[in-house]
Amino acid sequence: MTNEKLETVIRNQARFLTSEKPFKLQIGQQEIECSPKFRLYLHTITQPIFIPKELAAYTLTLCFHVTLNDLEEIFLNRFMSEEKKHIHAEQHALLQEKVDTLKIIDPLRQNITNFLASDSLNLLQSVEPTKRLSDLKKAYDEATEGSHRVALQEENLLKTRNSYRKLAQRAAACYNIMHYLRQLSSKYVMPLEHFIDLFDSCISQSEKHSMGTVMTELTKSSFITIHRILNDRDRRVFAIYFAMEIESFNRRQNQQVDTSVPTGEREFIISPSWAISLLQKRGARVPNEHRFWSYKKPFDWMSDEAYLNLQYLAIFFDWFSDGFERMGKEGQEAKWRPLCEGETENYPLPSPLEQLEPIQKFCIVRALRSDRLLQASTVYVTNVFNQDSNKTKSLTQEHHMNQASSLSLQAQSTSRSATIPVTPTLQQDADLLTRQSSQRSVLLFYDDEPDEVVNFFLYCTNLIQTDSSTTAPMFQVVHVYGNGPNEERILKKALNKALTNNIWLLLHCIHNSPSFLSHVETALWELRSKRSLQTSSSQPPMPRIWLSIQRSYSFPSSLYNLSLIAYIRTPLSMKEAMTRAFSLIDTDLLRHSAKVEWIPLLHNICYLHCVLNLRTRFAQAGWDLPTLTSYTNVELTSAFQVVAREFALSDQSIVRLESAHTNSAVSNDANVRQLSWTSIRYALSELIYGARALTEYDQRAIANIVDFWIQPGSVKKDFEFSKIKYKIPAIFFAQQPKLGQLQQALESLSIHQLDAPEACHLHSTNETNLGDDLLIISRLNRIIDALPANTSLSAAVHQRPNTPVEDVTINTSLSYSNVMSTTFSSAALYSFANKKAIALEEYSAMILASKLPKVLTKDQILDRARRNGTPINSPFNVWIMREAQLMTDLVTLIRSNLQAIKVACDFNQLGTQWSIELANVAHALYYQRVPDVWREAVGPSAPSPTWGLNNFFPDLITRAEHIEKVLTKGMNIRSEKEFFLLINSNGISGREKHPAYNLSAFFHASSLFGIFKQEVAHALNLSDDANNGSLIFQCELTPRDREHIREPPKDGIFIYGLYLWGCSSDKNAVEHGISDGPSRNRDACSSLPVIHLTCVSADKAAQLVTQQQSGADTNSNSRTTTLDVYSCPVFYKRSIERRSNEVVCELDLWKKTNNVSQASRWAWRGVCMTVKPY
Template structure:
């Protein structure tokens, strides 16, 4: 602390630097810290840079080969294997090993003896017959997507075991591919050779890979060659953006999708076909088939589909074929190059930057920081899971054991979270829709608190040896030792918080409903995140509005109008005339301008921004807001879409930003 007080300006410069792990540290810290200690300081103040520190540390002490992925030499894998060794491809999103395997079969002279089958419903008997024939005749048998036929995996396990006894043909090879799955037979993994390849990282690398798939004959086959070549470049860029956007995690996609080469190849064929068939380019048909049908076939989330449509509208338009050097991004280096031969497009792609700024995807620079912090958490979660689960007295030394660390924490930390949440009897007489919600929430929280107390009492007995430690108690024990919330406690409502923050959050949730029950009237401000079922609360507000209306109104005809309050939450003394005030929401991917009452860009390194209380007002037969007035992109745990003013930028700007209102944070 003394150093922070003595050199506040220097520490701020270090904290805000782009690469703090390389920047000189203030005061005596630069000379007094070794590399590991410097990494600990970076971990505490700039967790987004930990992976870079760890990479440098590994290179310096172990060598670069431990951080550089090896090139997969499939010919060497075949030479290393035997006829009884299964060869297993562990699939990554966007990677299909079939093409590489076919090419290997060609070069080794096994193409005529190569048999492939994609597993699924009803394919098991065919797969078994292929293996039996392959064992006798020396075939290469490739069973793809084993994770789609998990019920047949035990039988496949037996077939692999029998290979040792059967003594198959020397040329026989059994190739398997599967996404990681806990039910995949462990014996096959232990007996086999495991391989995995990841798709190339970066828009530039992905575009290079796609252009290698395009032959010279394809490149010159279209009747409108100039239009085709320009739109082909747009299509490659579109495909690469979709693949790379997943690095931004929840700011990229609500759900990660496995877009692959097949999507690109089908879209390229459609592009050539429609340009040949029509005099005028049918933009709407092309965009619909590519974005909605082809790529959209993977997409199961409506908000992700909206993002897909936003991108296709940017890249497939009249200006893309008529305007020279049409810009594909706000960055100056990304545009459709001057028309030329296939080699000229490849040369242009080679000149693109290897490091890609988040603006390329329409993202804020903070999005990079958010994804790096998530990767750091994943790294430490993995390291934590590798820690020894049993600590002997000699290994622990003079320090406390795992049991000693966990045992005193339950009574000390949980007494506060067990208030007496008892509803007043007046609430039962003629309950309003909001009273019903209150009673349901109290019932759920009472059940949760009772379950937490009983599991802690049992855990205390288990640690003392008075009862047998069941698997659920063991799991609770390990979670508490690692400061994680036990899965048994998480069932009441979703949360990403660690144990200490989750405990404080639970206390606040219980306090909201206990005060509401004591006062027997709704509060002025509702903390929406405090509800275990927030949709039930919002429906109750609509029901109350429908009952208050003199004319009978159906709840189905009501929708929401949203007004962000200009007052501080502490200054709101009364409920709104219509609807309710909702507090405790956070903006991610954007910030809020209180004066202009619209979305604005977030400050550097500001991951989330609290938004003032919002008046959720039920209205009848309300027309949808014009697109220019604002948008809302929800998280994967979708509750409700809130329309906010987009300010002086197009709403598509915030769609690409992945702007979202969060009900709860992960800390």
């Protein structure tokens, strides 16, 4: 509460409730008199759980939620009052006539009763009473007949009114979706008043269109409007949930499902095991007792998980039982195998499954291929929208039959779109927002790309169409930088000018000036109040005031009621990102050059820009420093300027311009200049995109990617990116294509084709799994959990929702996983609850008993070092003694923590008796994670917390054993010259040297390389200054197993324990070096064989490369063979937690290849080595 007056009044609420006489309150320097009858009501669209505790303590919170039935009546009444005014007026007249008739009938009935009850009445002796009674009866019959006539007319009007009820039900269903989206974020808000405006625009002039077309237009506008409010990841969740609600709506209309009982199909899509568990708890069926449970898997190539899911489908869902029985019959294998191996979602299902509803088909794909969830969800949404567009056409006939009107209206043409886009295009989004902004101001949210907001605003203004009778509106973009009085005065002047002259105004980054934001809000509220007092015909045009605010800024919630909301950022999808990038190109830039390479090159620059951003999504697989490597429209605009200038120089346009200024004749021969692709590539890779890369490895990758896409061969019509079978659309090679045609060509691309790792020159491995499917399903699960019991199976089974828990994670060796942290969902809790739980004290005792290695004491370490034959103060002994001591300290720390936990659990010394560090260790152990304090003790090679204790302890034992062996056996590092010198002087007699070093066992493996280089430098009599520059490492991959190595090499050392990322390696084919293919290991890395490491001078290394190159040329008879040498960096780990300066060393890898351009591929793939497999 920042308002002093309001805070004072609220905090003195008790005085208003208990006082009987007026009293005074001191507010600042003023004293005001208060009446005890004063009551304060506050209204907000904020959810009750987000109301500040300082305010909630003094207020009574009431939450008003409009039900689905209420929304239906609201929209139906709105339609009748806006579009069927004659029916609405006639209904009102009938109601008035009915009231008047009742006013007549009741007195007549009372008069007849009173007349018959009179004591003086004698019908047999007098004619007058009979006549009087007859008149009363006649009047009563006439009134009753009029009442029946009114009732009949009212019934006909009610039928007519109900004929439009499906439209109101669709509107209510669309708006109700927005209510449940708030489960994902409290910022997803759309006031009912805004949706009523959208409803009015869709039903406007509905007499000219069929009711089915109006319903499709309403669904389409609702989908685009809500889609615009959400962030990129939640937009996919929304599309699936929207399709589910629309399909459920259609099935309820057709009475295909029981509306009071959830079917469980939605839960099956979330998680088959979770859905079956819920269905069993509801008492549907028991799998073990069903006949399908005894069926054997008919195909060996089908996975056990897929067949089990199909069994569950057949047992619990009757619509699949027939198809499941036919699956084992002859001839069915050819129909089912493509579903399990290819693009399952696009392949037709065997008969009779092809006639199923879209969500039922989705369930089958979910059962077969859990790795195709994203693609299957897109096909599902497309099928639902197409089916809905077809079904709404039938509403036209039904509607006109209810009204008994002419069938000629059914064939009336309409200009409205009859399809709902699965992913709204930029033009559709901007066009709808521009039309809606005529009613309200626009609030644009952004995260970290303010330039995108300006570009989107300018794009929207370019869509405004004017003719000769109207003048083009004026536009202005005002950047708000500070909160000073002078700047605020200038801003207020610009705002008043825009309000007065009807200027399109964008107040960019208005959150930088909170006081001016408050002023703008007040001005918009005043403008709204004035317009509400005016009739629609006399209202002037609404000033177009657009505001942009950073999404993390805490702004007043009242802005939601004032403004339309849009979330602007670069899309995550490659297709949408390319469309957005191409929207920066205007007609002038498109016609800048007449060369055939110009328009395809613009396409390639957009693709290049989006590819570099796509690599950022793949984290360490894409860049060495992914968090610092991202690109905005600033780089894209600069790239356009660079190529435009180069093409202008090539076209001699600048020379002609200079000649016109100097009035001098210029020879054509002197001014002919060829297009310089080299200069374009240099500007893009070094000055624009490469300038944002902070490591030499990222710069090298950017340069190679630019070389691939910016070259004469990549802008030809027959060029194809073979990895994803992508070709530049043919329209880009047409003669003077229109800008709209190029945009449509990009929008017609496949949604998921370009989102693959191969699109940005990477291999598909577990490391490049973005985890979008897991995130989308988890957030969809959260929405389904919040649905009522007649829709959500989870709500129907559980009387209350499950209590959320923290850290529901899956331990995996994929510590580099790109999956974002997901919100709580009941399916995740179910999977976690099914794991076998072990008591904390039992687990601690088990680790202490069997999983900790035996380590040396400080005295034992010193004694081993003295007896290994190496001087005690030598660099090698200093290093290995330090390694042994670090291992001792780590194991001692682990043992002390486990013992303390075991003692605390045995004696119930819990709660506050634990230290914070011990509580954190116990918390991590409970979830089978590596505690942070242990990871800090490990050092730079520490694993991720999710690597799991089952991997951590075996690795710890292996490391301790190897360090002890190296400490015991001593040093065997030597150069070839030193080896012969030591033999002649009997320097190594009687000493058993360690044959090979496991780099993954050491805490500081980089020290071993430094010691090796130092020893070689001393043997060659090199100074320390010349050490680093004149000596380089060379490695040779050997086919030998580490178990078979008994003795060290004569020259250099044997090392192992390195892991290769970005490509693969096979020890059985070491003569070819590394292989340009994806790793087949589930950990996304390949374990390298034993490497023979040598350290030689730079001159000798060049000679060796020349010799191997000549050998490669002579061994190849048909094609020229080159030796591809790649300087591969070695890091401690692949995890994103790694710091940029944690480079162990660089090793040269080589590969014989016939492809001259092969050398660039290693930088594309982001090839590197690590000493740990995480």
